[in-house]
Amino acid sequence: MKTLHLFAGATMLAAAFTLSGCGGSGDEPVSVAPKAEAAQVSQMDAKSGAKQPGSATTRMHPVTGEPLSAEQVLVRGNGSEPGSIDPQLVDDSVGGAVVNDLFEGLTSSGADGQLMPGVAESWSASEDFKTWTFKLRHNAKWSDGEPVTANDFVYSWRRAVNPEVGSNYAYYMEVAGVANSTAIVNGEKPITELGVKALDDYTLQVSLEVPVTYLPIMVSHYTTYPSPQRAVEKYKGDWTKPGNIVSNGAYKLKEWSVGEKMVAVRNEHYWGNANTIINEVVYLPIDDTVAEMQRFEAGEMHHTNTVPVSQMERIKQDMNDELISVPKLATYMYQFNLQEKPFDDVRVRKALSYAIDRDIIVKYITKGGQTPAYSITPPEVNGFHYVAPEISKMTQAERDAEAVRLLNEAGYNKDNPLVFDLVYNTSEGHKSIAVAISQMWKEKLGAIVTPTNMEWKTFLTEKAAGNFKVARYGWNGDYNEASTFLTLMLSNSGNNDGKWSNAEFDKLLADARNSTDPAPFYEKAEQILSEEMPVAPIYFYRGLRMVSPQLGGYATNNPLDIAYAKDMYIKAQ
């Protein structure tokens, strides 16, 4: 056994705070003053507006030394109404954002995406990376004061794969390679057979079917968070309701008003409670980006979930300091259906991909600092050795010439044009991109392309049934490792709607899975993708946010787009 990581809690907090300074750069207080929800002071009471300015009682931030506001109520834009906040049932990013504040896993993700201890203080793996042992901290407590033990994790991991619970993310345990997870999901073995054991109250042992070197990264994901057995069994489906819920994170849920807001308050029993500054967190589920922007500008929230592209120029001109662009492990692509002629011809696929001027798309259409993509896996992914493919080194003019040549070779030109529908799901953003790219194809290649809008579920159904030629495709990495992207293209992957299949690629990924150093395999696999072009990568996403200058500690460089409320603070006006 060799010890891989050992962290002390204090170092982690210090790191989080040092890195957080970049959140609000302008020192000048701006008129945008987030309203304190807790204070029963009406927003329109302008007279009481100047609330106790820097008196003797003003607290300072322990690390940055900035004066702190007396009211530490954080209002977060959270996109839309979460489907669930049960750690094992969450299957959307907005639910994940709330769960990340309410619960804590074995590990967590630092301000720059670096691995941080969570409930586990240290961990170690066997030589073959098939057995992992996590040492839990003794002071971790649930919000009802009970200690968090290894048994809580055993319970929740079993829950995740339990067919009766019906979790969407049951497959996450399979991806992590936890022993017997697939058999349990298939109903072939009892849940007690899952490869997770509590050696004692504070030692958790995980047995894997394959070597997984990045398991500590994977257990920072909400599916692996602990669940309070007593609450789940007592309240059943109602256990996540305020009043019933017991959580082990820095906050506990106080109020849940569907379509309006969720409110969480400080968990006094949290082991790091002394370092938590925000007292109350409010989540606003506003799915209309323009409406969200307006509430931000009206001073009703500290950060938004996204930024309306339609207002990007205005925002860059008037409030550039408040606009932040966070890296995000996610790729925007167009998928070709290889079962439809002529997209089984690699020349056609390559021609279409080459003719996309990605710089125009990211500069003038998406406008949020996204980067052009020439690979499926984002270069900054952990443990991935990115080698720039040929296409990325050419100029656009060269690419265009090559595209015309390839398409001519395949037998298509302006007289015998390529005709197809480009399918995307209902969204203003997808529409703009589809319109621009179909014009590029039309003008450069003479292809006749119809951008076709489909309602979300119809889109998914048609795409899964293979009723498309070229379709929009996007992927958000679940964890910071290349396999979360590359496994999409496996012949037997349920997400491979284009039915591209390559034995060498499949073998490379299988080898990578069984290897303790998968990077070279990933590199080769990515090369095959670039030669075969089963999908045309277009750009790597950025997480766009408006962040109030009053908010400090917002993690602006976390590749999984995670920003824990416990690391933030509200500065004094």
Added chain:
Amino acid sequence: MLLMGKDKGVAAMAANMGKYKGRSLWADAARRFARNKAALISLGVLALLLGFSLLGHYASDWSNETIDWGRLSNIYEQGQPNLESGHYFGLDHVGRDLYQRAVQGSRISLMIGVLGAFVAVVIGALYGAVSGFVGGKVDSLMMRLVDVLSAFPFMFLVIVLMAIFGRNVLLMFVAIGAVSWLNMARIVRGQTLSLKRKEFIEAAFTVGVHPMVIILRHVIPNLLGVVIVYAALLVPEMIMFESFISFLGLGVSEPQTSWGALISEGADNMRSTPWMLAFPMTLLIATLFCFNFIGDGLRDALDPKGN
């Protein structure tokens, strides 16, 4: 649902119309309509709008789908309406000529309005007439069905229909029309019932005129007035309905557009590129005003009591 009030007025008007059967009804109506200035001007404006939608694209060298790549980099400033650049209405957020899109959107919206209203009126009139004529058990059964349908949340129906037929604009017209015929059916049924009892119809019966002839000569012409007025008021409703569907993102598919789609995009962009909202909004409002004045004009013209 929105039409209930108007319906009453129309119904009252139609009831009066029955009294003035005969030769000069339509000629009288035309004369009265010609005296209504607002309605006449509206008719003129509407004709201009129609011309704009059908011929407007000849006035500009751009097309409704090509992107002005040169100006795409700075739509905020260079995309403003400008006569010199040929972008009379400016550019939209992806750099396409808004004038051409407005022309093309007008064509779609007017078509949706007229076709949607047509479907609704035809279904409604037929359903109502049959129900009223046959009467008895069939009548009450048919009307119960109308009650059931009117208790149905149509927004849900429309979304489901869009999900199923989303890619076909024609089916969208049918879908919208198909959910808007209920009030028409109620009115026509009422009219038919009361017409059946009118002296001149009863007289025709006693004289021994064939029922078919009665229907064609006396009933249909009398119903036609109500139907026309109702249709004129239904067109703007259809256009508004379409714009709501576009707001939900379920409207016409690119590169086609409609007023609703343009307005919905414009509303998103109103703080950075206000012209994207201003032009389609103006067109929409002008059209709706016209149809309302024409509808009122027709009502006054066809209702002799207004004299």
Added chain:
Amino acid sequence: MLSFIIRRLLVAIPTLLILVTISFTLMHAAPGGPFTNERKVPEAVMKNIEAKYHLDQPLWKQYLYYLGDLVQGDLGPSFKYKDHTVNELISSSFPRSAYIGVLSFVIVVLLGVGIGVVAALNHNRWPDYAGMTFAMSGVMLPNFVLAPLCVMIFAVYLKWLPAGGWEGGRIEYLILPIVAMATSYVAQVARITRGSMIETLNSTFIQRARAKGLPRTHIILRHALKPAMIPVISYLGPAFVGIVTGSVVVDKVFSTGGIGQHFVNGAINRDYSLILGVTILVGALTIFFNALVDILYTVLDPRIRY
């Protein structure tokens, strides 16, 4: 009268049953299901999820299950909002929409009828034109333009009112939603009232009353207003249901947490039980208020009897 009410109630049950059946069939005809997701899960996982919600059963069985629960007043679990039941979603959102709705309705009636009557009394003079211009603009400005416009002016620029939220229904949070909700209805009511009032004022019995030399206000309040209200009432009955069941636009722009969001989200997410629940609610309200309108007719017009 009593037998009329009983008859209406009896008809309501089969009507609702038909509604449920139509909605049930329709939503299952739409492509995709509640668990169709971009991130496809292994088949075994999907089977487990479907089994949990009985979606693996034949449709007729699912239908019977649903009806069985419905009889007990249970609208089932939400497929999308897994931590809530449909009963919870409706009971938390409907009161909010109804609250905004009832306040809007009062404004609609007072303002709409007021403008309409004033316009009618000043037929073809400036108050008429002013009132009708307002009415037409109100009908024509889509509320998805009006609502964000109001927020921009009153919350972002002037900072007089909050841009959204509910906060227990405090009045400052209600003003903008009410404006967005009521404007088009005020306009419609004003138009209908005006038309109907003009017609009534021209009718023979009012002419006769005038000839008798009765005072003008007396004629208007005692004789003209009541019959003129009949078309207004027949509009307001169904409109009331529309107003109290909220609006997607209001819920989207103001995050009021009302029921309007569920109409669209339910359909888009294929949240079967939520769609059915909302359909039943709207259906029941429509039937109830249509019956109420019919009763009001007898009050306004003694000639109508049931």
